[in-house]
Amino acid sequence: MSDDKAMVIFQPSGRRGEVPKGITIIEASRLLGVDIEALCGEKKVCGKCVVRIEDGHFEKYGIQSNMSHVSPWQEEEEKFVNAERREKGFRLGCVTTVEDDILVFVPEESRAGKQVVSKAARDIFIEHNPAIKLYYVKVDPPSFEEPTGDFERICRGIERDYGLNNLTIDIFALRQLPNALRDGKWEVTVSVWKDREVIRVRPGKQEHTYGLAIDVGTTTVAAYFCDLTNMEVIDTVSMMNPQCKYGEDVMARITYHMTTPDGLQRMSDDIIEGTNELIDKAIANTFPPQKKVKKKKGEEGPDEYVEVPEEGKTYLRLTREDIEDITIGFNTAMHHIFLSLNPEHVGMAPFPPVIHHSLDIRARDLGVKINPSSYMFVLPIEAGFVGADNVGVLIAEEPYKHEENQLIIDIGTNGELVLGNRHKLISSSCATGPALEGAQLAFGMRAAPGAMERIEIDPETKEVDYKVIGRDAWRKFSEPKEMKAKGICGSGILDLLAELYSAGIVAKSGVFNKKALEGHARFRINPDNKQPEFVLAWAEESSIDKDIVVTQKDIRQIQLAKGALYAGCKLMVKRMGLEKVDKVKIAGAFGTHVDRTKALVMGLFPDCEIEMIEGVGNAAGDGCRAALLNVKKRVEANWCSRNVEYIELTVETSFQQEFMEAMQLPHMTDEFPHLKGIVPDEILNQ
């Protein structure tokens, strides 16, 4: 091995390889494809990337690993690694650099887990008018009397049979044409984009064509796989956004671009590669599952794998080329990174994007591997902090077609807000931060197995009951060791604060009600950071061998998020000159799981009747799907992006005041009449 390289082995994944000496362990993990949590984007503030450097000679790998093979201890690490753990070799991955061969153990809480994404397609009404239409045409073979070229020949046939003219053809489709015509014995099916350009030619009569509507979130990527000819959703596929390793939120990724020479390219490559993996997944699902069968001695057959079709199920057996259209939406920063557009200015006031308008980009120009002549329709964006995802929400929910005033809240890593009706629409964004999605909390995590997603607290005993993802039974119906809890995810957090408040554990100021908790086993002062904390699950119930707690700091984080959201909503209502909104729609993964009562208890948005609160699930994805299946929705999307007035809330003079007030949990004033009867009077009136 050369002097400037070191061998690094990650456990438990077993991934290993040579890396340049001097890079951080997080950088090494990226090079070797190991996903370690890096929520803060290596700003050394989240402490999620703690790893253990093993000591000893590992014969299996032929290396000698030693704590001294990394850079010396840094002051910044003390916040996250106490003396005892330091002894054991624990270090902060974004600080510690590789100086010689090491074996690194990544504890479970530092692993970027496999997230459970539930974005099933909702039933929404979409007019059938896809960008891709199929035209079957039969022509005469060429003769000396009529030696016209292949393309003009089929154009004449299409004009004769369908009245469509002035078609052009992409060079990649043109290359298929002569063979398709002859293989099909002068009968072909032509895929035409927007009644304008031929993007595929197949021999004979073909009746189906497919497309994907992709919704790229900061954290997750989900796609609807649709049959463009009958609008059927064949499948819903999803995955983690592979950019998570560059930081949990958009600012961390913009910073990564600004501090790393090829950072933008790397992040762009990663999400494009991820998109291709998602496409592969969608395609693979159209084949019967393959089962590995050991070939018996003397048995014939070239393949070790056999297909095991489900009985009675028809498999489409599609190829990548069968995907002829894609619509895609994202927030502005993800949009820019996906397209390799400099995202720097989106992160700095006054946050101008590089472009608002939608784009039709050939998939091949982005390296997305579908039918090579096909386009990707990139949804337009409204503003620096209100992206194409919000345009997706708008064209799915169509508030501009209604008289009633709707407040649409899309809670992702950022909160995006739209308010209005068919007369006027305004939008804004508020920096909720990722707390509502589980990040930045001591035990916050993504919606992955082991995450607490439902929490109830008995107001009398203040005992905690909860449910984790991956297990149906609640805590009180289980043995402790069966729970394997690991942390709290977004939907659990909404429950958590509402329950802490309703059970009298925290006051409306968010401060622990020390008097009420005195002597309670679950309440304690953390010996390391001297902060009060409340135990949600005991170590024996966890898979990480630690008590899972909510700290005073966590509660502050959640309050900041909900305060920003509430203040944003309130200022918008004021700006529109409204007294109240007629309907509140909550979109995003948050909206799918939302408990309307608890959302109201939390005070996420101005008071309204519970019946008028509606979870609209993945409305951004639905908007992408609408644009996929109805080309007119694309025009509507561009209209939306330029006709919804964007309001920068942080420059409003009253914002700070509203924000501070909204940090409080809701109280029995005029502002929340609908809470009466939901939260006990003695709590509301405390």
Add this chain to the structure above:
Amino acid sequence: MSDDKAMVIFQPSGRRGEVPKGITIIEASRLLGVDIEALCGEKKVCGKCVVRIEDGHFEKYGIQSNMSHVSPWQEEEEKFVNAERREKGFRLGCVTTVEDDILVFVPEESRAGKQVVSKAARDIFIEHNPAIKLYYVKVDPPSFEEPTGDFERICRGIERDYGLNNLTIDIFALRQLPNALRDGKWEVTVSVWKDREVIRVRPGKQEHTYGLAIDVGTTTVAAYFCDLTNMEVIDTVSMMNPQCKYGEDVMARITYHMTTPDGLQRMSDDIIEGTNELIDKAIANTFPPQKKVKKKKGEEGPDEYVEVPEEGKTYLRLTREDIEDITIGFNTAMHHIFLSLNPEHVGMAPFPPVIHHSLDIRARDLGVKINPSSYMFVLPIEAGFVGADNVGVLIAEEPYKHEENQLIIDIGTNGELVLGNRHKLISSSCATGPALEGAQLAFGMRAAPGAMERIEIDPETKEVDYKVIGRDAWRKFSEPKEMKAKGICGSGILDLLAELYSAGIVAKSGVFNKKALEGHARFRINPDNKQPEFVLAWAEESSIDKDIVVTQKDIRQIQLAKGALYAGCKLMVKRMGLEKVDKVKIAGAFGTHVDRTKALVMGLFPDCEIEMIEGVGNAAGDGCRAALLNVKKRVEANWCSRNVEYIELTVETSFQQEFMEAMQLPHMTDEFPHLKGIVPDEILNQ
């Protein structure tokens, strides 16, 4: 070295490398980048690829070469290698396979020489209306009041200043936009394609943009490098078509595609790479020539090379990205091969092309390295044998704008004919074969140094005077050894037949006039093939140490070519119901050098007044240039391609009869009244 590989060394180039055993010497030459003439495309009929296998141990290279290291002698070789030369190790390169290490000597006559291409730009009138226009725009920086995105911001500026709206932008140009705007302090110059799409953004005020008009011939590729803003032709660059190694004519290349699995890809890659080399050449010429200066001891300065600018000359110092537009024309087969379109059907009756219409293809989609967002405009084609090159001729000469009937003849490897006026135009092609360009003749060659390009024969003495390319002085003003003649090129052939006929050496039937030649030193019967031949240059005047002769078979080849051309012209005139044409225009390299009198003597086309015969040079290239500088010419080109009626002459019943008759040299009948006084009466009346 592994058992299945052999070392092959080519002399005099010295190129060498390992090749798989069993491939032919021609295949090995391609692998190692040695250009050997292969006029027939390895159909074993042209005999141009004769090479010599050396015998002996070559210490310098560490190999033992031996005649037995190649495949056994084949009957097909006897036609081209006589017993004496066979003894010496001469073999046919397309037949002989490599079986072990060999050193191969390529005789000068088998080397594919570096051609002299003279395609300087003619002065033609072109209206200035390029597809690419520059718009300089100054905008306000974004603010909280006006945080509009970069693209919409410049669009608004362009609309305000130039009234241009509804612009789109290519993703590659979009990526330049944010930095260009900020580098230019909110002033940029935008290149817009067809007033429709932004294809480049540069900071500040820019006043020039450049383009190339490329004319891809079967044999040569030439390009006009133009300033699109002032129509100036900055440079004319040219090169050999690198596909020549796959065969001299289009049929040979189509055959190569049909017989070689990745043949089309290989040929396409070669011409694309060639195009990039041509672009590099054009770019390199915009810099001062670099002169190597040896650094003196103790002298400072980091570079061994210094630029030597010509005094008073301004150098543009351009980059590939400064080329923002390309127009390109070719014959149908070259068109298909360039674009990787299956050319198979263009070579088979009824010869339908894949497409007629012009194409706008992004340069990057073809791998052509210019400004990445730019398009290449591919000129439309008329028919299988009348390509985009002929459309180029049409839009340059514009016969459809005149009342007089013009006959336009473009003699390349194929003859392309257009006849008509503003009321009607018909086109056709005739298989002249490459004889008129010098191929398929015993000593035919390309227009390269050493090629006889002018020939005069004294009718009395029948002595030959001639001029070769690369030397100004004619034979009679030179010492024999100064001539270094190597063969005869296209323009020499036209002279040759006219002179042979006028001097009474051949009869109007084309047969050697044995009686008149009896006992003449230059006339003899070849001992090998028993054919009569006439010596044009003696061995001492040649660089190949052989007498350069014209054989009876050569004369037949030329007669076939001129017969096809004449019959084609005549049938077209008949078809149009004309008695005579008003003007004859001769395009192509042939047309540049044409001696009008001799063309008439040859009987290349129906009789007309000598004054009405005009050489129009590289009209195909001029047409490309017109399309580059005036976008309306592109529309005109498409109109031409579909409104010129293509006539397949070979299916006309009278074609064979006319063809046979036209093989004769012209005679003093009604058909050629204008020859009287040019050719001696005794010859005309013989």
